Amino acid sequence: MLASSTLANSVRYNASSHVAIGSSGCGKSSPYTLGKTTVATGTYAGVKWTYRIYVPKAYKSTTPLPLLIHHPGWGMSAASEESGAGITALSDTYGFISVTAQGGDDNSNRGGPWYSWNAVGTTQSPGPGGYTCTKKANYPEYCYTSCDGCGNHNPQCDWTTCEETGPTPTGTGLSNVGGFIPSLYDTLESQLCVDTSREYASGESNGGMMTYQLGVDLATRLAAISPEFGSFHKGFAMAPAVGVPVIDLHGTKDTTVPANVSLSADGYYYTTTDEIFGGNQYSRGWMTSNGCKGSSSHYPTKWDGQQGMYCVSMGDCPGGDVVRCSWNGGHNWLLNSATANGPFVLDFLFQWTKPAHLGYGYTVAADGVRGEPRIALLGDVTIVGTTEIGVPHPDESSITAQAAFAALDSTLSAVVEGPIRQLHYGNPKHGCRADEEVVEAGTGTVCAPKMGINDDKSPKCLVGGAAPSANSCPVDAAVSVHSKAWPVCVGKGAHEEMDPYDEGLFHCLLVCPCTGALDDMSSQDCGPVAHAHCPSGARCEMGELRNRAQGVCTYV
Incomplete structure (x- = not known):
């Protein structure tokens, strides 16, 4: 009998032999318009959240489809991200349910929009590694309404909402008690016919940070993640308990969330990609989680050589590939192009499946016994309206x-x-x-x-x-x-x-x-x-x- 941690690893997807695991929403009529972006809201812990969802034109309530939730960068609305990331535009072609979630914006100071994700220590400075920013990066207006007392520190390094955007109340650690995004996965499973073995997360910048955090906290649920130009703050690096395939993308000119040094251009300390994957004093590293052995090697993609694009696989990893990519660009999507970025993300993610995930975050135990999962659905789910990909809806209330x-x-x-x-x-x-x-x-x-x-x-x-x-x-x-x-x-x-x-x-x-x-x-x-x-x-x-x-x- 396999150990439960091994059983919960991701495995390579094979279209000819894959057995989809249908969610509880199979057989139900979709509440979302097919072939259009639907703007919807739902509440978690009394906070209203917005998400945009595209269900492909060919969707059938009896055929389980993959589900991807994508997370925008700091200040980026879901509408802008949906267009710029280039992922949703491929929903019909690749056959998956594409969701772009919008972060918390409970900040009334000027200079927004303030859409953000509470993850990887963004609201926990000082942390195990000390302050997460320098004294010359001290901005009291970065304190969100939900972050009581964050302005009492000097320097004031916290810079996102403190609302529960992810699985943990603090945005870091392993205390999985709920949150907007886990509840969004649960809600969509209950509404639509989702293949629960093929649920994924992606995001860029602060959304890439959120993606890394989800890869840790939802390790037994997510089949793979794609964090783009994201990281953990210094002292907050973590790695999943089971294998989660990951592909990291950074521009070589990115000084906003740099890949190879800790200190950013605007005075914040991060964890280098080498330490996220290889480990440091705070984390065992993603390579250990995925069981990587042997030397690194070239990981080929269809964009190799374009603007210096090159990817490296960090060894032979039975728990799922651990890949880092770089290109000759800044803090932006691959090749500064949605038409390149979208397929780059999807081509990696859809290679993987998590066959042990049965739905609602519940994974089958090693003895094959299935218990009762804890289900946390969003409350007051409301359809705001439909629109085209990347086009704000008049009632979306996007700043x-x-x-x-x-x-x-x-x-x-x-x-x-x-x-x-x-x-x-x-x-x-x-x-x-x-x-x-x-x-x-x-x-x-x-x-x-x-x-x-x-x-x-x-x-x-x-x-x-x-x-x-x-x-x-x-x-x-x-x-x-x-x-x-x-x-x-x-x-x-x-x-x-x-x-x-x-x-x-x-x-x-x-x-x-x-x-x-x-x-x-x-x-x-x-x-x-x-x-x-x-x-x-x-x-x-x-x-x-x-x-x-x-x-x-x-x-x-």
């Missing part, structure tokens, strides 16, 4: 990045029409000021003011932030009088240094709102409305900041 940005005060003092070389944040083609350097930003470059460090090695600026602040960055730029762009200071070098924050390399960039790119699902270009906030000739691009609904001005 857009552009609306949040429009509410900010004007920050730049020298606003003029047209480019003027004497002002900061100009086009490098026209020459930079003596106090600036040419810095790569997005897919282009910009003249970025140099900030330097103090005698104690701390930056001469307040780093990061989601709204304008007195951060010591210059506030002159050749922008329209209608611009709401504002300067942010980040640890970023002029020559792609691996660890710019620790090396004392700090520059200022202009922040702009970012949603437009998500309409055509093809690039990190934030669209003409966003470009209008930038200096003449520059465009707004995502991929540099913690807030995924904000971009930076760059010249391409």
Whole structure:
């Protein structure tokens, strides 16, 4: 007889021999419109949550389908994420139920949207490894309403909702008592015909962090996970109790949640991918959980070589592949493209199944005896309406990045029409000021003011932030009088240094709102409305900041 931990491992999916395990929703009529995105809400612990669900056109209530719940990055609405990640657009082609959940936004401070996930220590600083950010990353406005007392620490490092978005009340640890996302899985199993052996999680940035946490806490449920440019905060790394296949994606230029160093451009400490997989003093590591042995090797994908894309398999792993991928990009989806990112995620996830998962998070025991699972359904499930993929519904109550940005005060003092070389944040083609350097930003470059460090090695600026602040960055730029762009200071070098924050390399960039790119699902270009906030000739691009609904001005 197999040990229960071995029985609960994921195994390779074989379409010809796979036996689907139908959920309790099989045989019921779908409450969601087929072939359209349905916007719905439900409550958990008295909090209303929003999710978008796409049930494929060919769905039949007697045929169990895979279920994937995807998690947006910090500040990203479910509507924008649904479009930008490129996953839901493939629901009909791949034959699965695609869900994009929206994080908690209980923060009334300016600078949002504040959609977020409580996971991997985002609300638990200081933790086992000390404070999760530096003193120069101290932002009291990051305290959400649900986080009582988080502003009492100096530095104030907590930066997401404290609501129960995941399995544990604190967003970390193994105390699996419920939460929005586990209850969403249960609810969908009860409503639709789901193959309970093929349930998956994915997400990007803060949503990638949530995905890692779910991989740990829902290890006996999830067949595989795909956390993109996410991590655990320093001191909070964990690994699953049973095998869960994982594919990690990071851009080599990502300094927001870096893969190979701990300290981010905006002053937060994370766990390197090497330690997430190989283990450290806080965690045994994913490779141990999946039983990986032997040397690493090339993991081939159809995107190999495109913008430096390359993946490595971390040995022979009977509990499921452990894969890390990198490409020559920043804090963004693969190749800055939804059409590449969607199949990248799905091609990995759908290779795996969890045959021991019988539904509602319950896994068959080693002796084959099935008990009664604890079922936690969302309350007051309400259908808001239907819409197209990535298009907000009028009654969805999504706070857009552009609306949040429009509410900010004007920050730049020298606003003029047209480019003027004497002002900061100009086009490098026209020459930079003596106090600036040419810095790569997005897919282009910009003249970025140099900030330097103090005698104690701390930056001469307040780093990061989601709204304008007195951060010591210059506030002159050749922008329209209608611009709401504002300067942010980040640890970023002029020559792609691996660890710019620790090396004392700090520059200022202009922040702009970012949603437009998500309409055509093809690039990190934030669209003409966003470009209008930038200096003449520059465009707004995502991929540099913690807030995924904000971009930076760059010249391409």
